[in-house]
Every structure is written in structure tokens, then in C-alpha cells.
Amino acid sequence: MEELKKNIVNKITGHFADAAVKAYDGNRVDFTVKKETIPAILFYLKDEMGYNHLSHISCVDWIEEKEFELIFILWSYTDHIKVFVHTRIDRENPVMDNIDMIWRQANTYEREIKEMYGIHFEGLEAPEEFLLEDWQDMPPMRRDFDTEAYARKTFWDRREARADAQDVRETITKRTGEELPDVAKKYTR
Amino acid sequence: MINDKESQKIVDIIQNFARKHSLWVLAYGTGCGAIEIPPTMTSRYDAERLGVRGAATPRQADVLLITGYLTTKTLKRVIRVYEQMQDPKYVIGFGSCTINGGMYFDSYNTIKALDRYLPVDVYINGCMPRPEAVLKGFAKLQELIQAGKADGSKKYKENLEWYRANQKEVIPVWRMPEFNW
Numbered sequence: 001m002e003e004l005k006k007n008i009v010n011k012i013t014g015h016f017a018d019a020a021v022k023a024y025d026g027n028r029v030d031f032t033v034k035k036e037t038i039p040a041i042l043f044y045l046k047d048e049m050g051y052n053h054l055s056h057i058s059c060v061d062w063i064e065e066k067e068f069e070l071i072f073i074l075w076s077y078t079d080h081i082k083v084f085v086h087t088r089i090d091r092e093n094p095v096m097d098n099i100d101m102i103w104r105q106a107n108t109y110e111r112e113i114k115e116m117y118g119i120h121f122e123g124l125e126a127p128e129e130f131l132l133e134d135w136q137d138m139p140p141m142r143r144d145f146d147t148e149a150y151a152r153k154t155f156w157d158r159r160e161a162r163a164d165a166q167d168v169r170e171t172i173t174k175r176t177g178e179e180l181p182d183v184a185k186k187y188t189r
Numbered sequence: 190m191i192n193d194k195e196s197q198k199i200v201d202i203i204q205n206f207a208r209k210h211s212l213w214v215l216a217y218g219t220g221c222g223a224i225e226i227p228p229t230m231t232s233r234y235d236a237e238r239l240g241v242r243g244a245a246t247p248r249q250a251d252v253l254l255i256t257g258y259l260t261t262k263t264l265k266r267v268i269r270v271y272e273q274m275q276d277p278k279y280v281i282g283f284g285s286c287t288i289n290g291g292m293y294f295d296s297y298n299t300i301k302a303l304d305r306y307l308p309v310d311v312y313i314n315g316c317m318p319r320p321e322a323v324l325k326g327f328a329k330l331q332e333l334i335q336a337g338k339a340d341g342s343k344k345y346k347e348n349l350e351w352y353r354a355n356q357k358e359v360i361p362v363w364r365m366p367e368f369n370w
């Protein structure tokens with residue numbers, strides 16, 4: 001396992017000068033690269049190293065640093081190692097290369113990220129809408145989207161809970177005459 | 190000799206008695222609460238002894254069971270389904286999500302109060318309600334039907350404009366046909 005991981009790290013850092021490595025225990029290796037390198041490094045991992053399963057594309061909103069982070073998670077059936085490829089893109093102008101010619105299923109993830117974070121994948125061919133229908137506000141998974149304020153604005157205000165909300169346990173103990181166990185007493189109002 | 194009003198009363202009693210014992214439920218699970226329906230229907234709780242059973246299509250169904258949260262996307266389909274159902278029809282709101290949003294109270298795409306959009310006859314609270322509670326809900330609905338008080342669809346017809354306005358508030362692009370009774 002360690003040897004395999006070392007082998008991957010050596011090969012990747014040898015080929016891609018901008019790849020920063022972060023090693024984890026177990027079967028996981030992380031690389032951070034510039035966004036221009038992404039198609040090349042994914043092609044390399046898939047064709048040369050046998051990482052032919054794209055598990056997921058994930059996105060993180062680093063609002064304080066004005067960046068989005070995209071994470072491509074790959075898996076090899078022969079090595080049994082997960083490779084995470086991270087990259088950061090500008091939050092103001094979120095443009096990324098489309099990679100669905102490498103893995104067809106990337107199309108689905110990209111559509112979702114496009115809808116939820118508003119990242120534009122250049123050359124992505126897909127229908128406009130994916131999960132949300134007729135969405136007119138800012139992409140809802142961005143951290144500056146205030147979902148509670150939006151819900152208050154769009155839907156009716158939330159009903160209050162019942163005014164006579166009472167603890168069921170007390171009622172039951174009164175009825176049966178049982179003693180309430182100490183564990184339960186702690187949580188009783 | 191009995192007059193018309195009284196004979197109508199007797200007909201109503203018989204009709205309601207028949208209706209309350211054959212509640213066909215549309216099998217359209219909208220939220221996570223739908224997982225409580227299989228145990229309700231199968232041998233342990235056996236809802237069929239109350240005449241409650243699944244129907245395949247909206248046109249055969251009497252009861253629309255809204256099992257939990259409704260996204261605005263699902264709401265569109267549910268409205269169409271409800272309007273396709275034949276009278277008499279009843280709606281049961283199932284789980285706290287339908288009552289006040291439940292734990293999705295701050296979600297950007299689930300509605301918070303079902304009765305603003307569809308006429309609800311019976312609410313069953315709980316997150317999620319156990320099969321006993323579901324059966325209680327059905328029993329309550331039967332009571333209402335026998336008493337002739339489960340008139341949600343009448344309410345819907347009379348206040349169609351109000352319901353439509355609420356529906357269009359959360360469905361900005363209305364691509365569905367306007368309903369025509």
C-alpha cells in the first residue's frame with residue numbers, strides 16, 4: 001500500500017510540476033493542482049495509472065478566500081487507492097474546463113454543480129435544468145444564499161408549535177404510577 | 190310518505206357508509222414518511238381490514254396521502270394528480286413536514302403548509318407517524334366521511350382562486366392547464 005502510494009506520488013509530481021501532495025493514512029492520496037492542469041492530470045491518472053473510476057466531483061465554497069474548490073475523487077480497482085485531485089477557481093468568475101469526455105458520468109456531476117454553485121463548465125452540453133425547476137434566485141448551495149430568509153420570503157411563515165406542548169413522559173407516568181428513570185428525568189421539562 | 194329531504198338523508202347515510210369502507214389510496218410517496226406505508230398495508234397492521242388499499246392511478250383513487258415534505262417541483266405533480274382524481278376525494282397530510290415544514294422549515298424548496306395549496310381533510314402529526322397513528326388518521330377520516338364533514342374537494346372548488354393564487358406564488362412558471370370542472 002505505502003509503496004503503491006509512493007509510486008503514485010512520484011509519478012504525478014514528476015509529470016506535473018505544480019502538484020502539491022498531501023498524504024493521508026490509509027488508502028488515500030491528495031493532490032492540489034492549478035485549474036489548467038486538471039484535464040491533463042485526470043487523463044494521465046486514467047490512462048496511465050488505471051484510475052478509471054470517477055467516484056464523485058465535489059465542490060466547496062470558500063467564501064472568505066473568494067474561491068471555489070473542486071475535488072475530483074478517483075478510484076482504482078487494481079490498487080484500491082482513492083486519489084483526490086483538488087483545484088481552486090475564482091469565485092467571482094467561476095469557469096472550469098469540462099471533463100465529461102474523460103468520464104461520461106462527469107456530465108451529471110457538472111450539471112449539479114452548475115445548478116447548485118453556478119460554476120460554468122466550458123463546453124458542457126446538457127439541458128438547462130437538472131434538479132431545480134424554474135429557479136430564479138442565486139444558486140442555492142452558495143454560502144451567501146440565506147436559505148431561511150428565502151423560505152420566509154417565498155413560503156408562508158412557519159406555524160408555531162402547539163401551545164399546550166407537554167411532556168408525554170410525565171403524563172404517562174402519572175397515568176401508570178411508574179417512577180421516571182433518572183436518565184429520562186434529565187431531559188424532562 | 191317520506192319527503193325528499195328525508196329520503197336524501199337516508200341515501201347519504203348509505204352512501205357515506207359505503208364510501209368510508211372503501212378508501213383507495215393513491216400510492217404516490219412524496220417524502221421520507223412514505224416508508225411507514227408498507228408496514229401499515231402489510232400483515233402486521235393490515236390496513237385493508239378498514240377498506241384502505243392502494244390504487245394504481247389517480248382516477249381510481251379516493252385518498253391522496255401526502256407522505257411528508259413536498260418540494261415545489263413535486264407540488265406541481267401533486268396538484269395535477271389531485272385535479273385528476275374523481276369525486277369523492279380526500280387529502281391526508283402525513284407528518285410534521287406537511288403541517289409546518291417540520292425539520293425542513295428553512296429549506297429553499299419545500300412548502301411549509303400543505304393546506305395553503307390543497308384542501309386537507311386530516312392531518313397526522315409525528316416525524317414520522319407510526320402505523321398506529323396512520324390507522325388512527327384513517328379512522329378519523331372515516332368518521333368525518335360518515336358525518337358528511339370531509340368536504341375538502343368542495344372547499345377546493347369553491348375557493349379555487351385562493352388556492353390557485355397560493356400555488357402560483359410558489360410555482361412561478363405555470364405550464365399546466367387551467368383546471369376546468
Ligand code: SF4
Nearest residue numbers: 220257284285286317
Ligand atoms: S415529517 Fe419527518 S418523516 Fe415525514 S417527511 Fe418530514 S422529515 Fe420525513
